Amino acid sequence: MFxxxxxxxxxxxxxxxxxxxTTLVQPANEPAPERQPVPEQPVTPAEPVxxxxxxRADAGVSPGLKWGxxxxxxxxxxxxxxxxxxxxxxxxxPEKLATGKTWFFVGLGIIVFYLxxxxxxx
Numbered sequence: 001m002f003x004x005x006x007x008x009x010x011x012x013x014x015x016x017x018x019x020x021x022t023t024l025v026q027p028a029n030e031p032a033p034e035r036q037p038v039p040e041q042p043v044t045p046a047e048p049v050x051x052x053x054x055x056r057a058d059a060g061v062s063p064g065l066k067w068g069x070x071x072x073x074x075x076x077x078x079x080x081x082x083x084x085x086x087x088x089x090x091x092x093x094p095e096k097l098a099t100g101k102t103w104f105f106v107g108l109g110i111i112v113f114y115l116x117x118x119x120x121x122x
Contacts, residue, residue, distance in 0.1 A: 060095030061087070066102075073107045077114070080107025 001010050001024060003017035010018050017024055073080030084104025091097035 060093055061099045066099055069103050070106055073103065073110055077107040077110040080104065080110065082107075 001012055001014060002008070003010060003020060003022055003024060005022040006017060006020040008017060008019040010024060014024055016022065069080060069083050080103045084100050084102070084107060087096050087100025088104060089100075091100060
């Protein structure tokens with residue numbers, strides 16, 4: 001079907017011109033395209049919703065992350081303090097709260113240790 005306004009060709013059965021937006025009139029001798037029936041598909045049940053229990057042991061922090069942050073705190077104590085405050089303030093479980101406090105105090109302890117190395121004693 002051609003647009004009467006701009007002359008561009010459009011899909012058969014289009015209501016508007018794809019180029020200029022003019023309303024297209026269906027010719028009287030050309031029937032509107034029929035909709036094809038959609039074949040029925042079997043209904044599959046949805047996946048069950050998994051409820052997370054925050055009191056379980058696996059709701060905590062992995063051992064690798066625990067030791068990794070502590071090791072990073074030795075070189076960059078601000079990592080331990082930052083991660084510790086983050087986990088301390090956003091604790092979702094008692095284990096995460098304890099881990100956050102540990103990281104915070106390890107980072108703070110490392111800073112105090114580094115500062116004590118830098119002071120001169122007379």
